[in-house]
Amino acid sequence: MKSRKLVIAGNWKMYKTVGEAVALSRLLKRDLAEVKAADLIVCPTFTALKTVSDEIANSNLRLGAQNMHWEKEGAFTGEISAAMLRDVFCQFVIIGHSERRQFFGETDDSVNRKTKAALAAQLKPIVCVGETLAQRDGGQVEAVVTAQVKNGLAGLTAEQALDSILAYEPVWAIGTGRNATPEQAQEVHSLIRCTLAEMFDAATAAKVRIQYGGSVKPANAASLMAQPDIDGALVGGASLDAKSFVEIVQNGLGA
Numbered sequence: 001m002k003s004r005k006l007v008i009a010g011n012w013k014m015y016k017t018v019g020e021a022v023a024l025s026r027l028l029k030r031d032l033a034e035v036k037a038a039d040l041i042v043c044p045t046f047t048a049l050k051t052v053s054d055e056i057a058n059s060n061l062r063l064g065a066q067n068m069h070w071e072k073e074g075a076f077t078g079e080i081s082a083a084m085l086r087d088v089f090c091q092f093v094i095i096g097h098s099e100r101r102q103f104f105g106e107t108d109d110s111v112n113r114k115t116k117a118a119l120a121a122q123l124k125p126i127v128c129v130g131e132t133l134a135q136r137d138g139g140q141v142e143a144v145v146t147a148q149v150k151n152g153l154a155g156l157t158a159e160q161a162l163d164s165i166l167a168y169e170p171v172w173a174i175g176t177g178r179n180a181t182p183e184q185a186q187e188v189h190s191l192i193r194c195t196l197a198e199m200f201d202a203a204t205a206a207k208v209r210i211q212y213g214g215s216v217k218p219a220n221a222a223s224l225m226a227q228p229d230i231d232g233a234l235v236g237g238a239s240l241d242a243k244s245f246v247e248i249v250q251n252g253l254g255a
């Protein structure tokens, strides 16, 4: 038994209208109502946040957003602040997803600013890190992931680190159907925990939850979450369907 509580999140990305998001939330609420041993988070698009928030109020599902801006407010067309997310009862926010890094120019520096701004607003950041295939093939996994963790969490206190969740998402495994093997993932999760111990202290590192993400499916959920340093999953594609997300949670808990 791990001392850390599993945390399983569905990242719905740019999918689902408000009506579709509510329909999915309703099924998850019904089918996951008994789950107490894991924290369950859904991350709809911005437009669906408020309605999904109302739908899952008083349930065991928690609300997360997929991105935010680091400034409190201002002339930043198209952006959303931490306070706006709090206003619709978001408790979590994904920061620095590889799609944000790849397609929208996010860097470790923006990840760090956003992480700090989220924490300052009492939002728990889910900070994403992970190497590309070229970096893995080039033997750079350790250097890349360590730098992302150190730079992304730079300047945080140990207490703030405890309020954060990390997600290891190898870019080559996202949406490709090719997941990291449990052993490959465990190796990097353990590396991340060592990095946290270096940055903060061993006790803090032992408590921070680290999710795995990248083609998590019902069939691989158990073996991934059975690994000693894997504390849950950040699920993309398979979270868009109630049945497969429910099975991922059940199989993860059975691990």
Ligand code: PGA
Binding pocket: 011, 169, 173, 174, 175, 176, 177, 213, 214, 215, 216, 234, 235, 236, 237, 238
């Ligand atoms: P995937 O996405 O499960 O579709 O691979 C994971 C993610 O991007 O968080």
